[in-house]
Structures are given as C-alpha cells and as structure tokens.
Amino acid sequence: MDIFLLEAVINGLLLAGVLALLALGLNLIFGVIDVVWIAYADLVMCGMYAVYWLFAEYGWPLPLAFAAAIVGVAALGLLVHLLIIAPILTSAPINQLLATGGLLYFLQSFATLLFGTDFRNIGIRLPIIEIGGIYVSYARLLAFGVALMGAIALYLFLKRSYVGTAIRAIAQDREIVGLMGVDQRRIYLVTSAIGGALAGLGACLLALQYDVHPFIGNTFGPLIFMICVLGGLGNMIGGFIAAFIISQIIAIGGYYYSTELSYVLAFMLFIVLMFIRPQGIVSR
C-alpha cells in the first residue's frame, strides 16, 4: 500500500475519534430529549474560543483552560436547555429546529462581533511522530485517545449509575419513565449538561489541531449530524463505526481527488443510506 495513502487512512482514523465523541453528545441529546441541536457544533466553537482565550491570552495552564472550557460549555448546554429547549419541548419539531437554528446564527454572529473573523491558534505545536515513514501528529493521537476515554467514561456512566440508567430509560420510553418515579426535567438537565461537556471536551481536542474562527462549526457540524444518525440513535458502537466510515471516505477521497469532493461523496452516501437503512447502519 502506498505510504501516503496509509497516512491518510491513519489520520482519518484519528479524526474519527473526535467526530464520534461529538456525535455521541448529540446522540445523547437527540435520543433523550428528542430535540436536534442544530447549534451543537457552535457550542464546540465557543469551547474552542474559551480554550484560546484562557490559554493563549490569559496564560492559564493548559489543563486548567481545558477544564474551564469543559465546565463552561456544559453550563452553556444547561443554559441552552433552560432558555431555549425547555419552553418549546412540546411544540412541533419544526419550531425546535428553527429555535436551535436561530441559536446557531446568534452564536456565529456573536463570536464574529466579539472576536472578528481572524483565524486564531492557541500556539501549541505538539511534536509529530514518525513511525516507519508515516507521520502522525501527536495532537491527533492524543485527541483520539482522549475521545476514546471520554466515550468509555460515558458508557460506564450510562450503564452503571442510577442517573445513567434513567437516561437510557427515557430514551426508550419517555411516557412510562415518569410513572417509575424519574423526574424527567432533572434528567433533561443532566443530559444537556453532559452533552455540553462532551462538546467542551471535543472543543479542547479540536483546539489542539485546528485554528478557531466563528464559522468553524459549519465545517464539521453537518458531519456530526450525519454520523449521529448513521450510527443509529442511542447506539454508541454504531456511532464509532459511522464516524470511522465517514472520516475514511473523507481521508481517502481527499487523498485521491479533493477534499470537497470527498465531503460530497460522504454526504451522498449519507442520503442513500438514509433511504436504505433509516434506523442506522448498526441497528439493534
């Protein structure tokens, strides 16, 4: 196999980790609250700005900046739920879509207003590792590892803890759960906060690799939605597989043709797959 192709495949694999993590957060919110947060990727953008400002401008140590970003975006997730989602929980999906769509434009415009359209970089260059002629950036490796750990932590939380069980129960049947003595509103809040925290974690990992600008959410936002749906709702393994497939298409397509065309391919595959297997590639 061509060594550059192998490099593309590996980098695609590493990208898949972060995308899967974000898709998980979205999946959780979609599955539990039954609302699509169109603005999810823009919460990630906010997190990246948080990392940038705290670390590069205010000189906080990186782990502290990361922690602050995660907590901050989790709080933002709570706010989104309380201010935007909670009042329209029972309205038609269209209203919910439009409301979170409005949030998307609000966040993008607000970020443009505050920070301008400059591309900002936190200014860390992690070393690049060479393994047998293949160059892999340490940042991506780290991101993949952390994303994997984040996903495992989430899995354990959902499987082992009481709140996690309640969250899964709501995703299965939101009407019966109330009868079992679960406070739905509280679970929704917890879910929003976890979704936000995952967006924050994703933001930290992406901030290591990419420059932040107000419209960065547009570049991978649609991708996350595709992965979330392709993986199947409430299906973590499926999310990972979908993330892997999508990012491989992008990596390999980008290697042979051009990045845009590989995205086109990925989205067309998504449309076709939605027709063939609307329940996700790995159905339960």
Next chain:
Amino acid sequence: MKENSVVVLVGLAILIALPLVTSAYFLHLAIQILLWGFVYTAWSMMGRFGLVSLGHGAFMGIGAYVPALLWNYYDMTPWLGIPLGVVLSALLGLVIGYPCFRLKVVGHYFALVTLALSQVVLLSIVAARDITGGSLGMTPRSIGHSWYALQFPDKIYFYAIAVIVWLLGLIVWRAIDQGIGREALEAISDDEEAAAAVGIDVTREKLRVTVISAALTALGGALFGQYLMYLNPESV
C-alpha cells in the same frame, strides 16, 4: 372580503409608489425584502406541512448558478437559463423527495437529509472551482442595461421584477392554501398513516408541494444572482 380587497389595493399602491419616493439604498432593501419574502414563501409551502427542509440553499444555488454559468460560458440568455435552472431544481426536488416520501423519511430525518443535500450542492460548487470560481464566488459577465441578459443597473427594473415575483409567490401560496391539496397535506402532517388510510396518496401530495417549492426557490435564487451580479457558495 370588501375590506380585504381594500387592504390589498392600498398595499399594491404603496408598493408601486415606493420607488418614486425613496432613495436607491432603500429601494435596494425593498428588493431584498421582497425576494427573501418570496423565497421564504416558497420554503414555508413545505414547512407549514411539517416538511422542514434545510436544503433550500441547494435549490437556490442551482437556480442562481445555472443561468449564470450558461450566460458566462455559452452566452445563453437568462430567459432560457433561469427556466432551465428552475426545471433542474424541481427535478432535484423530485429525485430527493421521491425516495424520502416513499420510504417515510420524516421529521428530523427529513431535515437532515435535506441538510446533506444542501451540503452536497454547496461543496460541489466549491469543488468545481475552475468553472464556478469556488468559494470566491463568481460574477455574471456584465454588459450594462439589457433585456436580453436581464441586467439592469437601474434598480427600478429589479424592483418591478421583485414585486411581480413576490406576488406570484403569494398567488401560488393561495392556490395551495385553497386547493384540495391543503386538506390532504394537513392530514398528512398530522398523521401520515391515517391520511394514507383514508385514501390520500401521501407520496404524490408531498412530492407536488416539494417540487413547487423547489422550483420557486430556484427562481428566487436566480433573481438574486441577476440582481446582485455576484454569486458565492456561502450565500446559498
């Protein structure tokens, strides 16, 4: 009804009088308002029946790029190019809508499929940068005032076009609103299974409104392109 027609007449009078009394900038705003109003009307023909489309950017994009490309490369007049874009866009609506409706891709999922569609069109335009100028956008070749090229430096012409098109949008809206299809579509958006059970052809009703909506959106996109004389993928 009497009062209604008075309101309509007064409204029309104001629209006609507007360009006589306002500045060029205000006229520019009015054109934009009318065109966006038109596109929104086209969108909400689907939206009101629970067909939330995030893919109308794709229809607008096709409507705008097809006539501009044909004009720039083949000297084809927008009088042909725009209908072609509209037809293509309606076809795309058909191609994406038919499987969606047949296989019951509804609600959030429909929105996501259309979102993917808009990404496909947007990224294709960017990818074909040799022809379309990519993210930098493109400019239809300007030849000054010309009916043939549908280019009018004087805003008043476009204002008239925008008013007419906007009215067209409202008329179509009204036709759908008062036609039998509306009842069917409302029934579908309430409960698809039940609607199918009472003999409504769900797929056909949805397709019809989708194709109309896609075609009108493309027309809106084309006029935006002709008016602004500049297209870029982000704006669609």
